[in-house]
Amino acid sequence: MIRYEAVTKRYGDGPPALDGLTLEVPAGETCVLVGPSGGGKTTALKMVNRLVEPTSGRVLIDGRDVASTDPVILRRGIGYVIQQVGLFPHLDVAANVATVPKLLGWDRDRIEARVDELLDLVGLEPGTYRHRRPEELSGGQRQRVGVARALAADPPILLMDEPFGAVDPVTRARLQDEFLRVQRTLRRTVVLVTHDIDEALRLGDRLAVLATGGRLEQYATPAEVLARPATAFVADFVGAGRTLRRLDLLTVADALVPGRTTGGGPSVAPAATLADAMAALLTSDGPSVPVVDGGSVLGEVTLDSIRAALRESQVDVEVDVEVDT
Amino acid sequence: MVLALLIAVPPAVALGVAAARRPRLAAVAVGTAGVIFTIPSLALFALLVGPLGLGTAPAVAALALYSVLPVLRNTVVGLHEVPPDAVEAARGMGMTEAQSLWRVRLPLALPVVVGGVRVAAVTAVGVATVAALVAAGGLGDSVFAGLRAGDSTEVLAATAVIAALALTVDGTLALVERWLRRGR
Numbered sequence: 425m426i427r428y429e430a431v432t433k434r435y436g437d438g439p440p441a442l443d444g445l446t447l448e449v450p451a452g453e454t455c456v457l458v459g460p461s462g463g464g465k466t467t468a469l470k471m472v473n474r475l476v477e478p479t480s481g482r483v484l485i486d487g488r489d490v491a492s493t494d495p496v497i498l499r500r501g502i503g504y505v506i507q508q509v510g511l512f513p514h515l516d517v518a519a520n521v522a523t524v525p526k527l528l529g530w531d532r533d534r535i536e537a538r539v540d541e542l543l544d545l546v547g548l549e550p551g552t553y554r555h556r557r558p559e560e561l562s563g564g565q566r567q568r569v570g571v572a573r574a575l576a577a578d579p580p581i582l583l584m585d586e587p588f589g590a591v592d593p594v595t596r597a598r599l600q601d602e603f604l605r606v607q608r609t610l611r612r613t614v615v616l617v618t619h620d621i622d623e624a625l626r627l628g629d630r631l632a633v634l635a636t637g638g639r640l641e642q643y644a645t646p647a648e649v650l651a652r653p654a655t656a657f658v659a660d661f662v663g664a665g666r667t668l669r670r671l672d673l674l675t676v677a678d679a680l681v682p683g684r685t686t687g688g689g690p691s692v693a694p695a696a697t698l699a700d701a702m703a704a705l706l707t708s709d710g711p712s713v714p715v716v717d718g719g720s721v722l723g724e725v726t727l728d729s730i731r732a733a734l735r736e737s738q739v740d741v742e743v744d745v746e747v748d749t
Numbered sequence: 750m751v752l753a754l755l756i757a758v759p760p761a762v763a764l765g766v767a768a769a770r771r772p773r774l775a776a777v778a779v780g781t782a783g784v785i786f787t788i789p790s791l792a793l794f795a796l797l798v799g800p801l802g803l804g805t806a807p808a809v810a811a812l813a814l815y816s817v818l819p820v821l822r823n824t825v826v827g828l829h830e831v832p833p834d835a836v837e838a839a840r841g842m843g844m845t846e847a848q849s850l851w852r853v854r855l856p857l858a859l860p861v862v863v864g865g866v867r868v869a870a871v872t873a874v875g876v877a878t879v880a881a882l883v884a885a886g887g888l889g890d891s892v893f894a895g896l897r898a899g900d901s902t903e904v905l906a907a908t909a910v911i912a913a914l915a916l917t918v919d920g921t922l923a924l925v926e927r928w929l930r931r932g933r
């Protein structure tokens with residue numbers, strides 16, 4: 425668990441880069457720091473591994489102030505994926521991934537086995553990629569190596585600064601999928617920085633929306649940020665498409681009208697998103713789309729049932745808020 | 750000549766490492782080494798013969814002094830050119846300053862440092878010729894003996910050998926440099 429307590433950072437005499445941040449990241453969750461450039465996201469991230477020291481306030485890991493741990497020891501226990509990947513250009517993929525295990529003095533066999541395991545995990549075939557140099561890799565492959573390197577010594581905490589920033593949209597979407605897959609099994613405590621609200625909504629269990637000047641505008645689940653933006657800034661940042669985005673977070677099962685269906689044409693699976701269902705509705709001739717699970721018809725979705733699902737999820741969020749406070 | 754380089758390179762690199770993060774020290778060190786580099790070789794030999802006498806000692810000392818500038822300057826430049834994200838990654842993953850220097854910064858600066866050694870070595874071949882004047886021996890002896898005797902064949906032959914030597918040294922170190930830079 426990571427906890428920020430009234431953390432402020434000023435560089436020089438200027439205005440604060442981070443202004444009294446208080447928030448808690450539960451163990452095993454992904455917290456996304458999101459906001460416009462210059463909002464203090466990187467600053468906040470680097471305080472966890474003491475690359476930046478707070479001007480005031482403190483950062484705790486499992487109840488312990490990071491300032492009381494030697495930074496070198498602290499950092500070896502925290503995975504770090506930096507903004508420009510930062511692979512060592514003079515070392516091959518295996519040596520890059522092995523960096524922290526080597527610092528920790530693991531023996532060679534253990535390191536070798538671990539490197540192969542990690543390359544597999546991030547979808548790079550070890551036999552092919554172990555001895556490639558960073559410049560022989562595509563942007564997406566470099567990012568994967570960066571993630572493998574950060575995970576090498578099995579750290580409970582992972583810090584990621586715009587980890588999928590430097591790749592094309594198709595590759596980014598694939599890397600995001602893989603991050604979600606890996607994180608579902610590993611369940612690390614992740615702090616991830618991005619300026620991309622769509623990426624934040626996709627990857628985060630919780631979003632911390634930071635405005636310029638390092639003010640925390642809202643700290644909540646993606647559904648809550650979309651349904652009830654806490655401030656005008658958040659509403660504006662999330663943008664006009666937020667109803668459409670909420671359709672991405674709800675599934676067909678949420679809007680299912682069980683029973684028979686009158687619809688023909690395209691059908692959807694219960695695990696598909698409501699955005700998929702909307703798309704199917706728009707391209708079908710009738711007012712409903714059949715919901716089909718492996719050959720058997722479960723029922724249908726209609727515009728009305730989707731509307732109801734949206735309304736209901738908003739109510740759920742309001743109940744959540746009351747429970748929280 | 751090799752001895753002079755062996756003497757000069759480690760302290761020049763060490764000074765370069767120290768200077769890389771201290772702009773004022775870098776300015777003073779590179780400036781001083783630059784002044785030494787521009788002293789004509791004959792004058793430098795004359796200065797060194799005073800304390801060191803005739804023979805190999807002043808020759809080696811002069812070559813070492815000349816070698817400092819290119820190596821020092823290239824070390825500073827090479828370290829500055831190391832990608833900042835690699836240095837940040839090293840720090841962020843828990844390398845100490847020394848580990849980051851030995852495992853990341855120096856290896857990445859090495860091709861540029863070798864470029865400096867290359868300049869120093871080629872300079873040294875030329876200056877070593879003149880070292881015959883302080884009784885250090887070597888190929889320079891043949892050049893000067895030939896000059897005195899008016900034997901242009903001997904002068905030409907000795908000069909050709911010296912030029913070939915310089916080209917060989919330069920070529921070899923250029924290959925080393927290229928090998929170190931492969932795929933960067």
Ligand SMILES: Nc1ncnc2c1ncn2[C@@H]1O[C@H](COP(=O)(O)OP(=O)(O)O)[C@@H](O)[C@H]1O
Nearest residue numbers: 435436441459460461462463464465466467468
């Ligand atoms: N090392 C630094 N020295 C001075 N100012 C800095 C430094 N790092 C960041 N800043 C300033 O602090 C503010 C927040 O920066 P940063 O944390 O990088 O924001 P973000 O990651 O959200 O873009 C910016 O105005 C930036 O210019």
Ligand SMILES: [Mg+2]
Nearest residue numbers: 465466467617
């Ligand atoms: Mg940033």
